Amino acid sequence: MQPACFDPVLVANSSPLASASPAISTAKTEPSPAGPDASRTSSLSNSRPDLISNNAMSKIKFFKEGGATPPEGSPTSRLSGSPVSAYPAFKPGAVQASGPAPPPAANSLNGSSPFSMSPPQSGASFAMYGGETPGAKTPGGYTPVAFTPTGYTPGAYTPGGQLKRANSGVGFTVDASPMKNGVPRSISGTPRKFGAPAASPNSRRRTETKKSNSRIDPEQVPRPVGQPEAVKQEGGKVYETTKYHVPPAATTVCTVVDCGSSSCEFIRSTVNQVPAYPSTANTAHIPMAVVCQPFAELTPFEADIPCVDLGESGPFRCNRCKAYVNAFFTWHNGGKEATCNFCGQRVEVPLEYMCNLDEKGQRVDKAGRPELNRGTVDYVAPSDYSESAPVVPATIFVIEATQRSLQCGLLPQVMWTLRSLLGFMQRPSSRIGILLFDQALHFFAFHPGLDCARQITVSDTEDPFAPCGAEVLLVDAEDPAYRSQIDSLLDELPGLLVAEGLAEQAAGCAALKAATELLGSRGGGHVIMFHASLPNSGIGALRHRDDIKLASEPEGGGLFAVQQPTFFEEIDVDCLNRGVAVSVFCTPATGIYIDMATLCRIPRRTGGEVCYYPGFDPSRDGERLHYDLSRTVVQPAVFNVMFKLRVSKGLAVDSIHCTWDPEVIDPSTFSVSRMSVDATADFVLVHGERIEGQKHAYVQVACLYTDKRGKRLIRVHTLQLPVTSSLSNVFRYTEIDAVTNLLLKQAADSALTGNGNFKDKLTKSCVDMLHAYRANCASMTAAGQLILPESLKLLPLYIGTIRKFPAFRAGSDIKVDDRIVSLIRTLGLPIALTASLVYPRVYTMLPLPDKAGLPTGIGDNVFLPPTIAGSSDKLATDRIYLIDNGMSLRLYVRPEVGQETLYQVFGAETLQDVSVILSAPEDFADSLSEDAERMLSCVQQIRRERWRLPWQSFHVVLPGTPEESRVLASLAEDRAGSESTYASWHARSELGEESDPSKRLEAGGRPKAEIDPCFDAQISSIFSQMKVWNLARREFRRRMAIQWSKKYERSTELEFRDASEVVNRHVVWVALFIMVLRPEIACSCPSHTARRFRV
């Protein structure tokens, strides 16, 4: 099938800047050119501290020799502008990035992309497996309607009924839900081909099924592969927060308009319809949770967050539950009273806030008050909200200056990056300080009017201290009085240090103590530590304790515990009290222990970043370090945060999962020194009681923080969630990204605390969910049939891959440091990264598919090639692939790629040349073929789509290198370590649904090698539960039927109303018609139908 996504009709002509600004400027509340808005707008233009500023050219050469320069000629730098912009954006292509453009967005248009895990429309995407699946028939016998109001076409799993008929194995059904409609609504959807360009899915599947012992066809399992969607307009599709039922997928490039409920970019729920009854929630086994990323960056197309200044009286709040006023407060008594939507309390409105009501009971000033019409607002905090006056956070760079640091290139790279960053810092947050440490601490004091900085050494590393006041150690880098001093210091330092000879010992913890004290003394800021080796001298010195035996355990075997706990305890208490955050960058030599468990403690507590580059090689990792550091420094992170989550009556906050090892006051409240734009916290909600009489449940996030300008603000996000009593709705409106995110964090949390059974829990929660669905929502299907809810169809796949994460998998090849870092990264995972991290995308790069790498005509966007299953079986040996795991992009050259091909495409004589050329394509522009250019454009495109996420490095992986095995290990579906391949895993986890005891025997009879012992045990336990259930099954079915009919009556009404809000009546009729003619249409030309529908 030819995906329709290349349809150029929608192409809007776009000059990025011109189109961008008018689009938003109307929505802006404060279009001051100096404000943050300006920064954002200008960020569109271009920006990043790039290497290619002319005057820096000579420097670059120097560092290039050191290999540290990010490839100049890479598409990145080609696209980047001069370092004058106010905000060094991280998206690869700065320009069109403004139109954060073309998405692998699954569900935007009729591309039945498998990425569409969460359809944006109420019409559930629905795929069925063979037209005749019994699951398609819902109890009510209602005639279903295909909802495709916005042109959404659900993906469908085709391959047919033979399987079931043959009854030879477990079939797959991705069930749209036991919906009101007995008929699959996906008629318009096209039969989808899975995986590689296999000829006939049906036949192929059958044969493979036979081959494998597992009765699950590996070809048929749902996986997020296929043609990524290109955006059709600048900024992607527009969603209004009150209109969608499930928010657009986190990876989608889209524009969200805040209409009263908070944007999904800030706060996202696993269940987008909250079960009214605790019992429903328990039955569903879907964890209720909200994933909050309260300071997420907005796209340039989205309106800025309004800032409300109500003076010293402060925001209007409920006097019982302290919820902030929001769009869902109701007003009475001529505006004199208000009802809180959280606790139902009637509150008297203070005189100064009072306003008359209109005939609909809405305040007359609603449109003029952002807090009443937007889901996300900032309040200026009245002075009594915080104890001390806020200060503008300063940054101090604490860099190791030992031999090791210089040899591995850390120091020169950091110096260079800092220098290029100088132009990007915005006043007033541009106060910086530099502290080097070896066996002593070297501070640099700047005095106005001098030529050079003054070095002040503190050798007392047992009792470190800041030798001067903050005024001279932390200076405004944008102030011309200091700028030249800083410039020349950064230039000269590496040379000077070499000249003086370097020490081997590193008093890192002493430096940390002094730096935190220094920042603490001025009221807060950001300490960025750079370690190249284990800090082994001075106070808080760490000792080497990497024991291979211990380290191979996934639980860390005690290595997860922090060394010198009292020392670090003291520091982090101090940091939290005084608003100091600590970030850590570590570049240990390959295989060298640096004790991340300890070094990460403070960053985790205080909300800093953890960046880890094992075996740091400036030519490979320099660019990433550069961008990671730039991003850490210039992103609009906030400081001194006090976070509170409020939920409406009936719900309660149960637990929190986040990177900062909860220094929590209660499960809904915590304080942290810094929150980056990526900082994400997952809150698990439970029912305190049933939600009665409410159509909606509410979640409100309130953050008291200091922004980069030193203003004390309160950010309030209010999310409205519909309440449902239907179990199927719960499943239908579940969002897999959020669920995966939560499960990942739960697993990481328990892994970090040394709890080894997190894997079982992971599997169990997956099985529980799927089982719950199978049992309660698809009970009518045949016993041998596996049925997955559409919303969670990828869950088994994801859980399978999660088990293989380096963080979770056992194995001596994973160092304890890697494990720790990976776990911590997982803990703080922003939702947008979840999917790509869990299931790395594999793009075929050579031969390039038709349009791949060619411009779409929208901005600078290009088409991306389709992705294929992440399995080494699927990789042909004579091709080149691009593997994207959310962290890095790797161009994988397979072993049998011919010499000629290489020469034709890259102009490379040998394999090694390829990486040389691609690390600096600019220098080889002549020899690069058009194909190569297109490849680079694709890389660029991926980066552009992820501009709000950390920078993805790009490098070439050659066959026969250690890199290669690492790449192969990262493929999601392959067997890694003791973890099973996807297909076998899937088969096993689905066994939980197997009702026939004989099947169980069969399963037991499988080769033992395939079965993970702990897994086996778990399955047995599930079986025992299942047995009981089986005996009662008949009875249960009957009851279910009765229950369903009751339930149906309750739910239909609700659902139908929802549907009718968005569904064109006309479409309903067409859908009915199609339902009758379903088989024919399904088989004939679905794409045509799809178009007709859209009309």
Place this chain on the structure above:
Amino acid sequence: MDVRSQEQITGTRMSWNIWPSTRLDATRVIVPLGCLYTPLKETEGLQLVEYEPVICKGRDCGAVLNPFCYVDFHSKSWTCPFCHTRNRFPQHYADHITETNLPAELLQMCSTIEYIIPSVACQPPVFLLVLDTALIEEELDQAKDSLQQSLAMMPQNALVGFITFGAMCYVHELASTTLPKAYAFRGGKEYTAQQVAYQLGFALKNDPRGTMGAQAARRFLLPVADCEFTLNSLLDDLSRDAWPLGGHDRRPYRCTGAALSVALGLVEATCPQGSVRVTLLVGGPCNVGPGMVVGEELAETIRSHLDLQKETPNAKHTKKALKFYASLASRAVACGFAVDIFACSLDQVGLYEMKVISDKTGGYMVMSDSFSMHVFKDSFRKIFEPDETGYLKLGFNAKIEVFTSREFKCCGAVGGLSSLGKKGPCVAETEIGEGNTCQWVAGSLDRNTTIGFYFDIAQAATAAAGKQAFLQFQTCYLHPSGRKRLRVTTVSHRFTDAQMSDIQQGFDQEAAAVLMARYAVFKCENEDPLDVLRWVDRMLIRLVSKFADYRKDDPSSFHLSPELSIFPQFMYHLRRSNFLQTFNASPDETAYYRMLILRENTMNSLVMIQPALLQYSFDEGPPQPVLLDATSLKPNVILLLDAFFHVVIWRGEMIQAWYDAGYQEKEEYANFKALLTAPAEDAKHILADRFPVPKFIQTNAGGSQARFLTSKVNPSQTHNSGPGWGGGSDSSVVITDDVSLKVFMEHLIRLAVQS
């Protein structure tokens, strides 16, 4: 030979030039037997020889061959006058010595001789400058300016180090040129030499000779020639201490104590027993860390005498600070360093507590109101002034040893040195000042530094009458040229007969007054000043009643011999002086004055006790000294008062009126102009010669600054005396409740003649 010319030759002044012969007699003469010795005095005809001295081999003796030795030219041997041991001359002496061919040290005129010890070379002088940066900008600029000037004056081979401090202490590395570097030390901590060495990166690991350390220390202590540029630019760029001020009601942090400990640690680790001066320039009280004397808040005032006496909360830091500085002092003494303190502040800086460190090490102490004043600027410059040979006029790390003949013993020494605790036959049981030793160390000596030694007649020596007593001082010091020198002064005096008939002729009332003053000041350290005053009175009364001619209970018959005639007057002024009176002075000032009187030579000390007053007038010809009396304040004279710390030119009302009318501008009144300039010229001379440079005050009758004069003069006319004060008299009236000299004398005589 009169006492002054004797002083010119030997540098010694004795209170008694004829000694009582028994211990009992010694107590009867009241005024202690003492000797004021100026070790580095530029004596007349000083013989400088470059060979090893010949030393007595006697047990516990180490006296050097001197003119008082009995020499046996036949047996080529000499007898030590101190221990009576016969010593053979060394061969090269024996070969040549005859009655006519004598080595220099045996010549009578060479009772003072200086040996340049051959083959001992030591390093050039080290100046470690410790600068307070917690100052206001103007003050800091002045201090920096002075330092830069001093750099230009220092001998080019002198090593210099630089430390600044505020809230923290910074040791500046002078070797680096590209990036100015400093090592920081916490202000709240005391540092030992090991800690400093370790933190500066030259820890001495199994390095007995310390060569490694010395090498590494070259980064911090560099010859002036090498680091002058670096240090100058460092000073140019130096700005105020960058420690945030706690608020307007707070003092800036100043860790003087820690800085001193770091400075000492640095030199201890690098050049122990070298020629080292640690020079501290401080502009405020230490208020953090060890040695703090006052808290951070301005509301807390610095202690006063009253606080100290009553131990009020204001004085709560004092004891701790005193202990701390004493420990620093002993560190410095152990290594033979001198520590100078230049305190420039309007308020007190804690000299009272810090005094001990300068006092024990022989370092200078200068107090001034501001770094911009001449008192500081010129004094500071004077340290670095070279003599005619181009060397500094200083001696470093001096070890002074006393040898006495058997009839008497040494009780101790007072003034700018500390005991080395060397026991010997000449150590007396009674202790005065730094006693119980016959050897002392002073980190630094200049040409005026005078030490008061006190002696006692030995218990056993009964047959001393009529004999000669011998006294030898050996001063071994490091000369700025990098050579070790030994100055030997040997003096002799005779014991009186049993009746003490002639002892009065040997009384040197000037030296006696100074020795009494030193003794009294020394007593003040430990005793209530009031008790000391009474002690002085008692001593005076007893002395006078012992030596004056009078009939019992008849004051009118009282007569003092000329040898004693002015002694009571000295005591009168001493009683009134700031040395014994704490009224109207801060503890810092008192400490400062007291310390200086313990240092200066006899003449200067006398000026301190009884200032000199010169009168310039048309009527009475050339300038002449007049009585330090209120009657001298006449309207038609110009007075020049030299009170050592202050030099005051005072114009009488008439002179001032003339001056105001501008007569000095007119040609026909050139003589008036000359009259005006004469005292100014004289004052200039005084200012130029003296260290520390006095404060110069130009005032006139009735002027506010005239108090400097009126407070010194004898209040012969006060508001209480005479009928209706202020009426008619042509001399000034001093408003004070102090008794006048006349009253004092009357009382003294009455008490003296009392039976």
